[in-house]
Amino acid sequence: MAARRARATGGDAGGRVFEPRRIAGVRHLPADWPPARLEPNRLRRRPGEFGAKGLALLHELVPRAATICFLENPNNPISELTTRDVLAAAPVVGLKVQILKASSDREIDAAFASLVQAGTGALLVSNDFLFNSRIEQIIALAARYAIPTMYSYREFAVAGGLVSYGISLTEDYRQLGLYVGRILKGEKPADLPVIQATKIQLIINLKTAKTLGLEVPATLLALADEVIE
Numbered sequence: 001m002a003a004r005r006a007r008a009t010g011g012d013a014g015g016r017v018f019e020p021r022r023i024a025g026v027r028h029l030p031a032d033w034p035p036a037r038l039e040p041n042r043l044r045r046r047p048g049e050f051g052a053k054g055l056a057l058l059h060e061l062v063p064r065a066a067t068i069c070f071l072e073n074p075n076n077p078i079s080e081l082t083t084r085d086v087l088a089a090a091p092v093v094g095l096k097v098q099i100l101k102a103s104s105d106r107e108i109d110a111a112f113a114s115l116v117q118a119g120t121g122a123l124l125v126s127n128d129f130l131f132n133s134r135i136e137q138i139i140a141l142a143a144r145y146a147i148p149t150m151y152s153y154r155e156f157a158v159a160g161g162l163v164s165y166g167i168s169l170t171e172d173y174r175q176l177g178l179y180v181g182r183i184l185k186g187e188k189p190a191d192l193p194v195i196q197a198t199k200i201q202l203i204i205n206l207k208t209a210k211t212l213g214l215e216v217p218a219t220l221l222a223l224a225d226e227v228i229e
Contacts, residue, residue, distance in 0.1 A: 051070065051082045051083070051085040051086035051089065051124065051126065052085045052086065052088070052089035053165060054124050054150050054152070054165050055068065055070075055086055055089050055090065055093060055095065055097070055124060056089065056092075056093050057150065057163070057165055057202065057220070058122050058124055058148070058150045058163070059093045059094075059095055059122075060217060060219070060220055061122075061148065061150075061162075061163060061209075061214065061216065061217070061220060062121055062122045062148045062214065064121060065095075065120070065121020065122040065148070066095065066096060066121060067095065067096040067097070067098055067118075067119075067120050067121055068090075068095055068096075068097055068098075068120065068121060068122045068123065068124055069097070069098045069099075069100050069111075069115045069118075069120045069122070069123045069124070070083065070086045070097055070098070070099055070100065070123075070124045070126065071100045071101075071102060071108075071111055071123060071124070071125045071126060071131070072099065072100070072101055072102075072126045072128065073101070073102060073103050073126065073128040073129075073130050073131065074101045074103055075103045075130075076126070076128050076129075076130075079126065079128070082126055082127070083099060083126075086124070087099075098115070098118065098120060100114065100115060102130075102131075103130065104130075105134065105137065108130075108131075108134060108137060108138065108141070109141065112141040112142070112144075112145055112147070113145075115145075115147065116145045116147070120147070121148070122147065122148040122149065122150070123142065123147050123148070123149040123150070124149075124150050125138060125149060125150065125151050125152070125156075126152070127152035127153070127166065132152075132153060132155075135155060135156055135159050135161075136159065138151075138156070138161075139156065139159055139160050139161050142161065142162070143160070143208075143211075146212055148162050148163075148212055148214060149161060149162055149163075150162065150163045150164065150165060151163070151164040151165075151166075152164065152165065152166035153166050153167070154166070154167070154201055154203050154226075157203035157204070157205045157226075157228060158203070158205075158228065160205065160207075160208055161205060161208065162204075162205055162208045162209060162212065162214075163202070163203065163204050163205065164201075164202075164203045165200070165201075165202050165203075166200060166201070167199055167200060167201065201225040201226065202220075202223055202224045202225055202226075203224065203225065203226045203227075203228065204216060204220065204221065204224045204226075204227050204228065205228040206227055206228060206229045207228065207229060
């Protein structure tokens with residue numbers, strides 16, 4: 001109910017807000033927004049950068065892939081923003097990007113089947129509630145079709161996904177709980193400040209990389225916050 005109240009009043013009760021100034025209702029941003037650097041990590045991540053940074057990291061991991069698919073949920077209100085970031089970043093790293101859309105379990109299955117038929121070299125999964133709640137399904141599909149895949153949450157890599165770049169899903173839900181608690185106490189969602197993620201992590205699953213026949217570059221291993229063997 002609190003989350004519905006937040007949407008109704010124009011605020012955001014959690015989830016990833018990639019560019020607050022373009023989302024109606026956000027009034028209070030941190031003084032240093034967007035952040036120039038996030039500690040203690042060596043990697044940097046600005047609002048909306050997951051797609052662009054993820055694309056570059058995935059390209060470094062799978063350099064032979066000339067085309068990378070980006071899986072998005074068209075029902076997500078910020079999907080247009082993240083897709084725009086990915087498409088803008090693709091020419092910079094010399095890639096072509098194919099956009100795949102899925103908003104149900106069946107469409108997720110179909111998306112994986114279509115990217116295999118197209119001969120796509122790798123997949124970038126957007127940060128979306130539906131995808132984040134289908135970790136086992138998506139990882140199983142990536143394994144079945146042998147598609148190198150990058151995710152936005154640590155939990156994917158821990159569960160057997162190839163690589164993730166982002167924060168912990170558990171931490172995200174903790175922040176959401178704090179927001180909901182403040183709303184239930186009477187604060188207006190639109191008046192709540194945007195909280196910056198402070199622990200962005202690159203997680204690499206070496207076991208999955210070996211299964212896919214990938215050799216992880218030393219540069220990526222040096223950047224990784226965690227390497228699963």
